[in-house]
Amino acid sequence: MTIKNSLRSQPDASGHFGSFGGRYVAETLMPLILELEKVYKAARQDPEFDAEFTQLLRTYVGRPNPLYYAQRLTEALRAGAPEGPNGQKKGAKIYLKREELNHTGAHKINNCIGQALLARRMGKKKVIAETGAGQHGVATATVAALFGMECKIFMGAKDVERQKPNVFRMKLLGAEVVPVVSGSQTLKDAMNDALRHWVSNVHDTFYIIGTAAGPHPYPELVRDFQSIIGREAREQILEIEGRLPDMLIAPVGGGSNAIGLFHPFLDDAEVKMIGVEAAGEGLQGKHAASLAGGASGILHGNRTYLLQDEDGQITEAHSISAGLDYPGIGPEHSWLHEIGRVEYMPITDDEALASFQKLAALEGIIPALESAHAIASAEKVAPTMDADQIIVVNLSGRGDKDIFTVADALGVEM
Amino acid sequence: MTADRLAARFATCKEAGRAALVTFVTAGDPTVAATPAILDALVAGGADIIELGMPFTDPMADGPAIELANLRSLGSGTKTRDIFHLATTFRARHPHTPLVLMGYANPMLVRGSEWFAGQCRQAGVDGVICVDVPPEEDAEIGPALRAAGIHLIRLATPTTDAARLPAVLDGASGFLYHVAVAGITGKQQAAQAAVEQAVARLKAATDLPIAVGFGVRSAEQAAAIGRVADGVVVGSAIVDIIGSHGDAAAPFVQEFVASLRGALNANSPHYRETTA
Numbered sequence: 198m199t200i201k202n203s204l205r206s207q208p209d210a211s212g213h214f215g216s217f218g219g220r221y222v223a224e225t226l227m228p229l230i231l232e233l234e235k236v237y238k239a240a241r242q243d244p245e246f247d248a249e250f251t252q253l254l255r256t257y258v259g260r261p262n263p264l265y266y267a268q269r270l271t272e273a274l275r276a277g278a279p280e281g282p283n284g285q286k287k288g289a290k291i292y293l294k295r296e297e298l299n300h301t302g303a304h305k306i307n308n309c310i311g312q313a314l315l316a317r318r319m320g321k322k323k324v325i326a327e328t329g330a331g332q333h334g335v336a337t338a339t340v341a342a343l344f345g346m347e348c349k350i351f352m353g354a355k356d357v358e359r360q361k362p363n364v365f366r367m368k369l370l371g372a373e374v375v376p377v378v379s380g381s382q383t384l385k386d387a388m389n390d391a392l393r394h395w396v397s398n399v400h401d402t403f404y405i406i407g408t409a410a411g412p413h414p415y416p417e418l419v420r421d422f423q424s425i426i427g428r429e430a431r432e433q434i435l436e437i438e439g440r441l442p443d444m445l446i447a448p449v450g451g452g453s454n455a456i457g458l459f460h461p462f463l464d465d466a467e468v469k470m471i472g473v474e475a476a477g478e479g480l481q482g483k484h485a486a487s488l489a490g491g492a493s494g495i496l497h498g499n500r501t502y503l504l505q506d507e508d509g510q511i512t513e514a515h516s517i518s519a520g521l522d523y524p525g526i527g528p529e530h531s532w533l534h535e536i537g538r539v540e541y542m543p544i545t546d547d548e549a550l551a552s553f554q555k556l557a558a559l560e561g562i563i564p565a566l567e568s569a570h571a572i573a574s575a576e577k578v579a580p581t582m583d584a585d586q587i588i589v590v591n592l593s594g595r596g597d598k599d600i601f602t603v604a605d606a607l608g609v610e611m
Numbered sequence: 612m613t614a615d616r617l618a619a620r621f622a623t624c625k626e627a628g629r630a631a632l633v634t635f636v637t638a639g640d641p642t643v644a645a646t647p648a649i650l651d652a653l654v655a656g657g658a659d660i661i662e663l664g665m666p667f668t669d670p671m672a673d674g675p676a677i678e679l680a681n682l683r684s685l686g687s688g689t690k691t692r693d694i695f696h697l698a699t700t701f702r703a704r705h706p707h708t709p710l711v712l713m714g715y716a717n718p719m720l721v722r723g724s725e726w727f728a729g730q731c732r733q734a735g736v737d738g739v740i741c742v743d744v745p746p747e748e749d750a751e752i753g754p755a756l757r758a759a760g761i762h763l764i765r766l767a768t769p770t771t772d773a774a775r776l777p778a779v780l781d782g783a784s785g786f787l788y789h790v791a792v793a794g795i796t797g798k799q800q801a802a803q804a805a806v807e808q809a810v811a812r813l814k815a816a817t818d819l820p821i822a823v824g825f826g827v828r829s830a831e832q833a834a835a836i837g838r839v840a841d842g843v844v845v846g847s848a849i850v851d852i853i854g855s856h857g858d859a860a861a862p863f864v865q866e867f868v869a870s871l872r873g874a875l876n877a878n879s880p881h882y883r884e885t886t887a
Contacts, residue, residue: 211747221716221743223672225768225793228775379678380668389671396672397794399770495716495743495751496669508691509721511668 212413303594311422330519331363333407408451412498423457475516476543565594630837635846639689656868665714702735738762797847
């Protein structure tokens with residue numbers, strides 16, 4: 198195998214994944230971004246850094262988490278599947294990668310631990326982060342408490358109102374939650390204000406970006422920290438089934454859990470992949486599907502697919518899942534979409550809501566609404582595959598945070 | 612370039628022994644219809660160079676004042692074609708006043724850099740400041756602007772150290788914009804000593820005129836910075852006046868700009884001679 202032909206050798210030296218990625222930040226931030234790149238390169242070569250990261254993932258996060266065969270879901274889908282040419286019912290075996298069992302209930306913590314270790318290496322005592330639903334905010338506040346760092350979380354004022362339990366969690370963990378009243382008062386505006394704070398406090402503050410997006414080296418380092426998901430899944434499926442899966446499915450907002458699952462498999466041509474975008478009310482209405490309904494542009498430090506109008510103004514995203522409610526996507530996904538290595542499938546709010554309930558009823562697992570999008574995609578794809586084929590779905594987070602939203606959508610009063 | 616209005620204006624100011632007054636407003640704030648009168652008020656008040664902000668939904672390098680101006684403009688329906696129309700008509704009314712477009716990459720590049728550079732040339736725009744395209748990503752916008760004879764004005768900040776400065780200067784033209792504070796527009800005020808030190812450092816590295824901005828809000832501050840820099844940029848303070856007075860802002864803008872210009876004039880030895 199030549200490294201040159203590997204799909205796993207991106208980004209290039211200047212942080213580009215094909216025509217995507219890069220470093221589109223104000224001059225004030227450039228020196229810091231370059232310094233971060235240097236520190237990250239050194240950390241990656243340092244066995245002690247890796248040892249500490251791995252140790253914390255094991256003893257604090259609870260890794261490895263299981264790869265679980267969802268037998269009842271598999272069988273339910275087979276019951277409605279057509280017969281294959283051999284007379285046997287179609288319907289692939291569905292495995293769930295249980296990221297929701299991590300400490301703090303989602304994949305977010307993997308990345309936060311990695312970045313907190315980098316912050317400490319750079320001598321920064323303060324961390325900031327943006328958050329939508331509050332999951333990344335809680336994960337950042339958690340590692341800040343763990344490392345004894347001062348923590349500020351920027352959160353859209355609308356989200357502060359919608360996500361009171363997570364706001365309280367962050368405060369319990371010692372973080373200051375800053376409500377962002379600018380713009381649409383949601384995730385993208387929280388990111389704007391986090392960048393504004395960072396540019397004014399570069400000397401002592403580290404920005405823990407929550408997804409595999411932003412200026413280089415963030416998309417690369419977030420991916421690397423999240424790749425533990427795919428490395429574990431690969432090892433586990435080889436042990437259980439003795440072979441690689443036929444299909445990987447993961448939800449994509451910014452896309453950190455998806456790239457974490459996909460990346461270790463990118464060079465295995467026989468493994469197909471689906472990234473699931475939030476189609477909201479449908480692609481003709483309000484949605485958050487940047488690849489299906491957007492175009493290449495520049496925002497928040499990187500070139501990537503964005504929801505925008507003909508003048509390049511960013512349009513508002515919508516998804517029932519706050520974690521997918523963002524008008525952009527990580528640059529590596531834009532590249533994987535463009536070269537056709539990964540298929541991106543839109544799933545609507547209603548489809549995700551149905552799968553949210555289905556997984557709870559069939560498997561006793563309440564998924565995050567983000568993850569429910571991936572389950573909905575698996576429900577569509579599994580019946581078209583043979584019964585001896587294997588799908589791995591990333592169950593990126595647990596759904597406790599979403600019960601109010603779901604109850605509201607179903608018209609249930611709590 | 613047929614005539615380098617920026618170079619000519621800096622030369623005129625130097626001859627007069629004062630710093631150039633660079634003023635910023637957002638195009639279409641509060642409306643496209645109200646903008647020409649505001650631009651004329653800047654010129655009438657004594658502005659040497661006009662920075663016309665291109666509104667963007669996500670102006671992450673800007674503080675509350677200019678962010679609100681962006682939202683007011685977009686809220687009233689400003690489109691990119693309106694901005695180039697404002698530039699074209701400004702050029703017709705003020706053939707000698709340099710006009711610089713300032714903004715973010717996405718609205719500038721959404722139709723491609725050649726399209727943008729071509730529009731700038733047709734409209735008589737002299738230079739472009741693109742906040743979120745650092746030298747590392749110059750290929751996105753630099754070559755097209757240079758080919759069209761439009762200055763690409765770069766930013767140097769307190770974090771731009773000696774090792775990095777040559778990269779910033781490579782491909783910079785028109786003038787060098789020194790961002791006086793590590794931060795967003797309109798917030799903190801830089802210490803005068805730090806500004807003086809920075810300008811001296813930049814002057815040692817380039818022959819380009821040095822304009823200083825970010826956090827310059829009063830005539831006194833403008834005068835102090837004008838004593839060491841080739842240009843003084845005032846933005847948020849003017850944008851605040853537009854925020855308060857809306858469609859009727861032009862005379863208030865003119866009065867404030869005249870006070871800034873008066874303070875810069877007072878630095879000039881020639882000015883003292885003629886008024887003594």
